Amino acid sequence: MSLDKSVVNVSFLEVKVWRGKDDGELVSYQVPGRENQTVLDVVSEIQRSHEPSLAYRYACRVGVCGSCAMTVNGMPKWTCRTHVKKVMDDGVLTIEPLRNLPRIKDLVCDLSPFIDTWQQAGAPFCGTKTRHEAPANIDPESKARKAADAGLQCINCAVCYSACDVVSWNKDYIGPAGLNRAWTLVNDARHGERQSTFDKAFGSGGCGSCHSQGNCTRHCPIGLSPSESIAGLKKSALFGLPKV
Amino acid sequence: MERSLFLTQRLTAMALGPLVLVHLGLILFAVKGGLTAEEILLRTQGSVGWALFYGAFVVMASIHGPIGLRNVLREWTDLTTGLINFVTAGFGFLLLFVGIRAVLAVTQTATQISG
Structure with missing residues (x-):
């Protein structure tokens, strides 16, 4: 198994993620900090390594589809194009579902x-x-x-x-x-x-x-x-x- | 109707702007030599100009204010739109009535009042 060099000698991020629906709670996870890491990368890492049942939504991962928006440290963001370093607040990343929309589960809202x-x-x-007609001029x-x-x-x-x-x-x-x-x-x-x-x-x-x-x-x-x-x-x- | 109310509120605000400035300017001018009821009435009684000025002020304010109040009530209460329309229209007529009454009271001459 090859060593993932990007996680060697790096600090861990404290990430708080909303779990549940309206009556849920923020759950903390430790995620390795990496270079060029987006918030969506962090959420994906939590889902793959810590919490397989975590619900979140994404598709294109390049800022085209508009499906991965979440509330990050209190601000609505497109998570696939939001770098962790730019939104980190005192080493903590708090990720919640979007505001003003009914919650379904974890980070997924009903749009x-x-x-x-x-x-x-x-x-x-x-x-x-x-x-059959000519296009408008x-x-x-x-x-x-x-x-x-x-x-x-x-x-x-x-x-x-x-x-x-x-x-x-x-x-x-x-x-x-x-x-x-x-x-x-x-x-x-x-x-x-x-x-x-x-x-x-x-x-x-x-x-x-x-x-x-x-x-x-x-x-x-x-x-x-x-x-x-x-x-x-x-x-x-x-x-x-x-x-x- | 929403577009008409939106527009009416902005147009009345546009009219109220200079009216408020003149009104404030008059207050600053009037209080320089002390402010008495007699002095005010001397200026306003029998003056068609001041009657028209404050008459316009009252009309504009009684249109502008209730539209704003309607917006606030629609945003912050669960009252039905029909009830809100009724209440704010009533508020507008009340403002118009007491405002015109006040304008007449200070611009009519003593003869007009007794007659």
Whole structure:
């Protein structure tokens, strides 16, 4: 058996992991510290070496799928791209499930309420052309297209939803990701339901409920700014749909 | 309705901004030589300008305040939206009534009051 050189002469991390559902507890584990170690690596090591029944969720491990988000030392993070060294607090790593979502087991949450908000915000894209028609001619430099492009690339990780204080006290609130999606659609000339999406984004629990605290933008792992998208929606309150 | 209320609250806030500044400026100016009820009434009684100014103030405040109160109650209580709408609309009418009453009381002349 070859010696794993990365664990020789290294200190051990103290990792506290949430076990159970709502009435669970933090359980401590000792995990060897390694170079270039992500939080997901730590969770995987605990599951493989200490606690085979530990429930957690991941898929791509490279920051694309958005499935591995957890609360790390009190902050929502995409764990596959979060280095332990950057979030370690006095040598302790506390890993809990995301906030604002129902817990299933250990580090796994039920994402249904988060996904439902996308429907509430009128998020499905409705095309107006068939495959037999020419594609829409969109100017990539137009103001609307730039606004839409700025909000794309969301990976649905629910970090913003977990970070948002308004979501924590107002369960009717659509939340940052859904409203960000709505803003990209109302600026998309190809979307056939722009007015409907706009109306839904301004409905009960819509963008008017946002307190502009900016936690969503601060924590978004890929650097989107849902705050800016929501501000765009709010600014459209007077004159209606933006021109596309 | 949410969009209309959101917009109305912002527009009334925009109107209240300068009204509040003028009101505060007036207070600073008025208290320089001491503040008496007679002095205030001398300035306001019979003045259409002050009646319109404070009338606008009251109207804007009685629209703006209840919308904000509605938002707070919706976020922090389990009351139904219907009940909250009813209560805050009532609060708005109350503000409007007592506000207009106060404006009339300080801007009407003694003759108008007795007549």
